[in-house]
Amino acid sequence: METETAQEFYGRWAGLYDLIARRTPGIPALRRRAAAACQLEPGDTVVEMGCGTGANLPYLREHVGHHGTVVGVDFTGPVLERARELTSEYDNVHVVRGDATQPPLAPEVDDTAVDAVLATFVVGMLDDPAGAVDDWCDLVGPDGNVVLANAARSQEWYAPPVNAVFRAIVILSTPPTTKLRYENEPHLHLDAKIDAAHEHLRTRSAAIADETHVFGVVRLTGARLE
Template sequence: MTTFYERWATAYDRVARLPGLRSWRAGAVDALALSPGETVVEMGCGTGANVPELRERVGPDGRVVGLDITAEMLRTARRHADRTGAGVDYLRADATRAPVRNVDAVLGTFVAGLFADPAAAVDAWCDCVVPGGRVALLNFQRSGHPLAAPLDLAFEGFVRLSAPGARLSGRSHAATFERRVAAARRRLTERTVDRRYETFGGGYLGLVSGTVSDDCG
């Protein structure tokens, strides 16, 4: 999977910058309720498309850390002037074992379905956030709309392309992907309070967020 993203980082970046995606990214960042001066980490940041939104919220005194396991993704992120500069750092690391602690918020977009043990990944993310900080997960999902059947087939294709080489066993890549996303969401629900669930894009994107509490460990 890492080899795939190394090869397709530029194409991935073009898709990530499509104009229609900006409102979804802004919604995910809004769910973190960031304040100026805070530190936010994006797990699996890819080419850093969310970094401008995150940096705007934390301001010049805050810090944005983009973490990804794929070196070419991070190199592509550093080529964009609006995704680099003071207060922005990129770190090559495994998002399931992120070497960060005591941060104010964590964002994970379109990554929960790629992990073999998504609940453990969410546990690690909650553990690195200070009490009162927030964690948000944005993921693709099937729509419940009655006219959505053709687009659900497209969703299956998206999952196959976005998780190349992943061990998605069973009848459907999409079903396995969705089980992983559901597991991540359940664990976030168990580990947080003040939870919110929102949908975007006609129900094809679901955003779950919550506040980390000492009582939810």
């Protein structure tokens, strides 16, 4: 069997991911918190890397208002179609297809005027998470904000059963899903990528805020850049 590409995998399951992204208990509140962590003001420009089905875009739009700009970038066609449907009523929300590590921006956006970058549940899919964070920080520049939210193993006292469920979810959401044994455990590989991204963001920041959510599984790091 040929290996299914990430675009094919996420495109095929776009409907399910959309449901999970919007209806999982605790996740809508997390998305609101991530949008707030971007420290946006009316009129600002924010770019979401790996916007998926667009679950964060309305929250970001609430913060930038009618005169701000929201850009969502993702590489999967069926996923982006859902994001476009969700945001069709807003003329200042733009959804573009592209790689989060080399993002195209909407024609309406001056790439020297991006105030914040948000990336939720994205860096674990990248080959070089720290390098991507560097690029996002460069896009925003001094005094801008970069916010990361990612799922990794919980460090709470009740972590063992939570992490068992987390491991199963990671395996089911990592293409291909037909393998029963892995040479390198996907959840451990994911942890390493997320640690690298969040730690690198800390090195670029003048001010940092760290939080955990959803039984300690979700790590939220917001940084104002130097």
